[in-house]
Amino acid sequence: MxxxxxxxxxxxxxxxxxxxxxxxxxxxxxxxxxxxxxxxxxxxxxxxxxxxxxxxxxxxxxxxxxxxxxxxxxxxxxxxxxxxxxxxxxxxxxxxxxxxxxxxxxxxxxxxxxxxxxxxxxxxxxxNKQIEISIDGLTLNSAKQKISVNNQNVEFTTIQFKLLWELMSQPNKTVSKADLYQAVLNKKLGAYDRSLDMHLSRVRRKLNEANWLGERLQTVHGKGYCFK
Structure with missing residues (x-):
């Protein structure tokens, strides 16, 4: 037992x-x-x-x-x-x-x-048996909690890693804000809570700074977010 x-x-x-x-x-x-x-x-x-x-x-x-x-x-x-x-x-x-x-x-x-x-x-x-996701040079390793762009490590917080992992593991699918709040922040979506938007903005900026197109993390207004 x-x-x-x-x-x-x-x-x-x-x-x-x-x-x-x-x-x-x-x-x-x-x-x-x-x-x-x-x-x-x-x-x-x-x-x-x-x-x-x-x-x-x-x-x-x-x-x-x-x-x-x-x-x-x-x-x-x-x-x-x-x-x-x-x-x-x-x-x-x-x-x-x-x-x-x-x-x-x-x-x-x-x-x-x-x-x-x-x-x-x-x-x-x-x-979730998948340990690594790699799309167009952007690689996430869940075992090591590491993110790299073209084999160069990029620093992300745990929440940012979780957010990017959730979206990259479901490419071209709109993931609702409610589902992401529960999976990433472990709480329910509040009517005026913009914390996930803030985290997504920071992820985009870090990807852009690493010469990867952060705009591929798209906001689907009124629904959620999508990785294209």
Whole structure:
């Protein structure tokens, strides 16, 4: 029988043990850690199906830990923070968090978010066996999270990589904004939310700067985006 293993990185001892007991009672195997340095070492050397990561940690903060981890691993990560401001959530997601929950949070909501992220991660692993996409000199490697133009590496954030991957893996197909928000930003599309437009604009600019035609990422007004 397969048991899901979760790495819990939280420096608040009381909360760490509370969450550990909550997760264990829900059938998960839990590995506890209380600081960023040891948390990063465990994340890099052990295989976990999900990581619960506090943003404010001693020795190495959660965002720095996540940035380093994303250089080599795409393990699902839910970031936990005492700060619920929108900019804090965006910082976490920009640097590679798959989800974000602010303290104080409802235990049932946390468990549902964990279940949802694990379900999406497992489905993605089963369905998306493609590791590399290459079109006209633009190459994306999902295992290494690398993007290159004519064999020259180009720096992209995790969100930008996800956005470009989603569009390039479905060429000439209009992908709805709602689907992209869920797949790339892990949230529902808001009526006045323009964050995906901002990310797409930056991807276009970086491609143009690398002498690749960024305008091939087209906006289909009222519907979504399309890679031509």
């Amino acid at each position: 397969f048991i899901t293993k979760i790495l819990l990185i939280e420096d608040d001892t009381t909360l760490n043990y509370y969450l550990s007991d909550l997760l264990k009672s829900s059938g998960y195997l839990v590995e506890q850690c209380f600081d960023g340095i040891n948390g990063l070492a465990l994340a890099q050397t052990q295989q976990h199906q999900l990581i619960l990561l506090d943003k404010m940690l001693p020795k190495l903060d959660g965002v720095s830990l996540l940035k380093t981890l994303r250089e080599t691993s795409q393990q699902p990560v839910i970031m936990i923070s005492a700060k619920g401001a929108e900019e804090e959530r965006i910082i976490g997601l920009t640097h590679g968090a798959d989800d974000y929950i602010a303290k104080p949070f409802n235990s049932q909501e946390l468990l549902l978010r964990i279940e949802g992220l694990l379900r999406r991660s497992q489905a993605h692993t089963q369905v």
